[in-house]
Amino acid sequence: MYYHKMENLITLDMLNKARNELEGRIFTRLQLNILKKRLQKKELNTNEKTYYYKYIKPKLKAMLSFLNIDEINIKGKEYMIEDRITKAVNILNKIKKKHKNKRIMISGSFLFNKNYNDIDIFIFTKYDKEDYTKGKIHVNFLLENAIDSIFFSSLSEVSISNFYYTNKNEFDIGLSNVLQNYELLINSILNRENYQKELRDFLLNTEYISTGVILNTKQLYALRKKINRIKMISNTLINALILGYNKNRLNNLKRYIADYRKLLKQYKSSNLNEYIQTYEKVIKLAA
Amino acid sequence: MQHEEAREIIKEILNDIKFEGHFDKCFDNLKESQQKELIKWVEECKDHKINPIQSKKERNLIGFVKKFGSNLRTILTKEKDGYFLVLFLDKHKYYEFEMLKLGF
Numbered sequence: 001m002y003y004h005k006m007e008n009l010i011t012l013d014m015l016n017k018a019r020n021e022l023e024g025r026i027f028t029r030l031q032l033n034i035l036k037k038r039l040q041k042k043e044l045n046t047n048e049k050t051y052y053y054k055y056i057k058p059k060l061k062a063m064l065s066f067l068n069i070d071e072i073n074i075k076g077k078e079y080m081i082e083d084r085i086t087k088a089v090n091i092l093n094k095i096k097k098k099h100k101n102k103r104i105m106i107s108g109s110f111l112f113n114k115n116y117n118d119i120d121i122f123i124f125t126k127y128d129k130e131d132y133t134k135g136k137i138h139v140n141f142l143l144e145n146a147i148d149s150i151f152f153s154s155l156s157e158v159s160i161s162n163f164y165y166t167n168k169n170e171f172d173i174g175l176s177n178v179l180q181n182y183e184l185l186i187n188s189i190l191n192r193e194n195y196q197k198e199l200r201d202f203l204l205n206t207e208y209i210s211t212g213v214i215l216n217t218k219q220l221y222a223l224r225k226k227i228n229r230i231k232m233i234s235n236t237l238i239n240a241l242i243l244g245y246n247k248n249r250l251n252n253l254k255r256y257i258a259d260y261r262k263l264l265k266q267y268k269s270s271n272l273n274e275y276i277q278t279y280e281k282v283i284k285l286a287a
Numbered sequence: 288m289q290h291e292e293a294r295e296i297i298k299e300i301l302n303d304i305k306f307e308g309h310f311d312k313c314f315d316n317l318k319e320s321q322q323k324e325l326i327k328w329v330e331e332c333k334d335h336k337i338n339p340i341q342s343k344k345e346r347n348l349i350g351f352v353k354k355f356g357s358n359l360r361t362i363l364t365k366e367k368d369g370y371f372l373v374l375f376l377d378k379h380k381y382y383e384f385e386m387l388k389l390g391f
Contacts, residue, residue, distance in 0.1 A: 176343040271338040
């Protein structure tokens with residue numbers, strides 16, 4: 001769902017705190033009551049609607065114009081920490097000045113988690129550019145076609161941006177893509193490296209192929225905290241493959257098992273053993 | 288250590304290897320301990336001590352991957368029963384493009 005900027009930037013709490021300042025100076029008591037009702041998501045009657053659209057909304061729009069706010073698209077407001085919204089909008093407005101006429105989006109844990117490491121900003125461009133970090137702000141440049149990816153669909157579910165878009169919600173995720181995700185994830189864990197990015201991609205893809213649901217960034221964040229053992233990851237893959245692909249496609253796993261058995265003769269690697277065991281279980285269950 | 292010296296050492300270990308990505312610049316930006324770690328890792332790849340991954344695009348291609356800090360990544364590719372091919376070192380963004388290209 002898309003919200004217009006005004007309903008996003010003003011909260012009930014803000015209205016209650018500023019009521020004395022606003023009443024009589026900018027809004028009448030009646031207008032403030034109607035605004036309050038609107039923010040509480042209560043239905044307005046015909047008279048109230050007229051007041052709202054004719055008097056209240058134009059005043060709000062004029063007030064916000066002082067803050068140089070325009071075209072702000074907030075999605076997944078219900079997942080966000082209220083005071084982060086205003087902060088994110090301010091950051092977005094600053095970034096907009098530096099990257100003029102670019103499509104910019106803020107997403108990630110800054111919007112929904114009390115503790116966060118970075119403020120992730122995504123700028124969509126025609127040509128690739130070097131990412132940069134300034135303090136806590138991490139600017140990632142993505143090619144415009146990234147907007148059609150499952151990653152974007154997940155990212156944008158809880159986001160603040162300066163543009164409107166239609167999310168793609170159907171994706172064809174090939175078996176080999178899921179296996180690549182899984183194998184890299186297991187490899188990173190065994191190498192004792194940071195595997196959060198691999199885990200995110202893996203959970204996003206496995207959930208989609210098994211249930212058709214695109215997890216948003218907050219859901220992924222919560223799930224990533226729970227899934228931390230190789231066996232849990234392998235079992236997640238097994239379930240996803242059984243639910244997501246038919247027996248014929250899963251038969252391709254036999255080829256990988258044969259390849260990895262051969263490789264095991266040269267490399268006594270624990271990752272290969274894990275892949276083989278997992279794929280064998282899938283084939284057994286799919287039979 | 289400078290990248291020229293590193294290239295020579297790595298060529299001695301792996302013979303006719305190509306260097307790709309922004310290898311020189313990224314190698315010079317590694318800490319001395321990470322530079323040593325990279326060379327030791329290359330030796331371990333040769334000695335079959337590192338976990339291989341197989342390309343999903345080319346069955347005869349295997350790779351070894353390693354992360355350095357939050358940004359730098361390396362990929363060493365090899366023909367299954369043949370030679371080492373390329374040592375790629377670059378920032379994580381370009382690593383991801385390369386991994387997709389190679390089918391890892």
